[in-house]
Amino acid sequence: PHDGKDALAAAVRAYMSIKLVLSTEMSAKESYICSIGKLNAGTAQNIIPEYAEMVGTIRSFNLDIDKYIIDRIEGIAESIKREMGIDYKLTTHLKSGVVYNDPKVCELLRAAAEKVVGEEKTVEVDMRLGAENFAFYGEKTPAVFFRLGNYNEEKGCVTLPHNNDFMLDEDALPIGSQVCVQFVLDHMGGL
Numbered sequence: 001p002h003d004g005k006d007a008l009a010a011a012v013r014a015y016m017s018i019k020l021v022l023s024t025e026m027s028a029k030e031s032y033i034c035s036i037g038k039l040n041a042g043t044a045q046n047i048i049p050e051y052a053e054m055v056g057t058i059r060s061f062n063l064d065i066d067k068y069i070i071d072r073i074e075g076i077a078e079s080i081k082r083e084m085g086i087d088y089k090l091t092t093h094l095k096s097g098v099v100y101n102d103p104k105v106c107e108l109l110r111a112a113a114e115k116v117v118g119e120e121k122t123v124e125v126d127m128r129l130g131a132e133n134f135a136f137y138g139e140k141t142p143a144v145f146f147r148l149g150n151y152n153e154e155k156g157c158v159t160l161p162h163n164n165d166f167m168l169d170e171d172a173l174p175i176g177s178q179v180c181v182q183f184v185l186d187h188m189g190g191l
Contacts, residue, residue, distance in 0.1 A: 004050065005048075005050065005084065005085055005086050006048050006084075007049045007050055007086060008042055008049040008052050009084070010052065010080050010084050010086045010088075011039055011041060011052035011053075011054050012039075013080055013084075014054065014073075014076055014080055015039065017076045017079075017080070018034065018036065018072075018076060021072055021076065022034050022069065022072070025072070026065075026069075030062075030065055031061055031129060032058070032059065032060040032069065032129070033059040033060070033129050034056065034057075034058050034069050035056055035057055036054050036056035037055060037056055037057065038053070038054065038055040038056070039052065039053070039054050039055075040052065040053045057131065058070065059129040059131050060098075060129065062098075063098075066094075070092055074090055096131050096132055096133045096134075096135045096136065097135040097136065097138075097139060098135055099130070099132050099134055099138060100135070100138045100143075101138075101143070101145060102138070102142035102143060102144060105142045105143060105144040105191065108144075108183065108186065108187060108191065109144045109146055109179070109183055110122055111186070112183040112186050113146070113179045115182050116175065116178045116179050116182050117179075121149075125147055132145065142191070146179075148172055148175065148176040148179075149172060150168060150169050152169040152172075155167070155169050157169040
């Protein structure tokens with residue numbers, strides 16, 4: 001073990017450092033997510049791993065915050081490289097930007113939804129840090145991204161998406177389509 005470079009130990013150290021640095025350097029007023037969701041290393045229990053891969057996500061409402069986090073991760077990796085004698089490669093790419101709901105389009109969609117399901121069944125959702133490719137549409141034209149309720153205890157549809165026990169109540173899908181069609185019918189002449 002003393003002749004090798006333990007990539008797993010370096011990755012675990014990087015993971016812990018990322019969590020510590022962000023919890024102490026980022027303002028509690030900033031909305032962001034930086035999470036490592038995947039760590040792969042090694043091939044057997046008795047072999048020091050020469051390679052480790054960490055994969056994660058960064059989300060915020062401010063691209064400057066994203067850049068700050070990426071810069072700090074790079075600094076952590078550089079420090080571990082110097083101290084442990086390992087190499088690293090940091091790869092980043094913006095998969096999607098911030099989803100921005102245009103207030104005017106949002107109100108028009110809400111009115112269409114109320115026609116379909118009634119005012120009592122439409123609710124405003126707080127800002128979320130979800131990543132969604134739909135953000136690219138909003139960069140080109142005023143847009144709105146809405147969520148379709150799916151909660152149904154009778155069918156066991158009680159868990160949010162991105163959980164291993166998420167189930168979709170398919171009976172909700174036609175309602176989503178009806179809302180979209182109603183929106184189009186209401187605004188065929190343009191917004």
